[in-house]
Amino acid sequence: GAGVSQSPRYKVTKRGQDVALRCDPISGHVSLYWYRQALGQGPEFLTYFNYEAQQDKSGLPNDRFSAERPEGSISTLTIQRTEQRDSAMYRCASSSRDGTRDTGELFFGEGSRLTVL
């Protein structure tokens, strides 16, 4: 597709359930980032990949959060045993720049809005 695609757009789940959020970056983009955006706040860094390698996961809140990008394209962010405080918009972004040493435009997806009841 032309842009970064995320699914599902909306996810409502009960506390304690696992959720998987998917990101399909712009074709050919080298680096992929996951951010979380609470209402009225700026995006907060979670983790990023350069190709298939997860380079930095220091922004993940705790070990219930994990991410993968096994073939260097589509990525999945998984939250296990969800809690109400996990409710937020989860945004994926991709860049054509080398994620280990280069800055440049981030192309954000529309986001996956997660609500944990």
Next chain:
Amino acid sequence: GENVEQHPSTLSVQEGDSAVIKCTYSDSASNYFPWYKQELGKRPQLIIDIRSNVGEKKDQRIAVTLNKTAKHFSLHITETQPEDSAVYFCAATPYGNNRLAFGKGNQVVVIP
């Protein structure tokens, strides 16, 4: 880590006037400073960015200025139009990549 703050949180301007949003950052190693615009219900989109080796950059009606000594940078929008109404996020990174620390955002309202 890097901490970015934006002022003011809300700014209302008359159409045609200029708007200025200021951001401060904490890490003197930060070297890349983008501004993203987010319209209601939409994704953030890059509108302009500046690197630490440059003091000012312009693109049509928008400009960004950087003061490394004071650790602040500002977004200037001239001849504001209703379509400039949005939330503007500044960001900074000392990592040399797109791991960005974003501010909380400024709501700009352009009054026709």
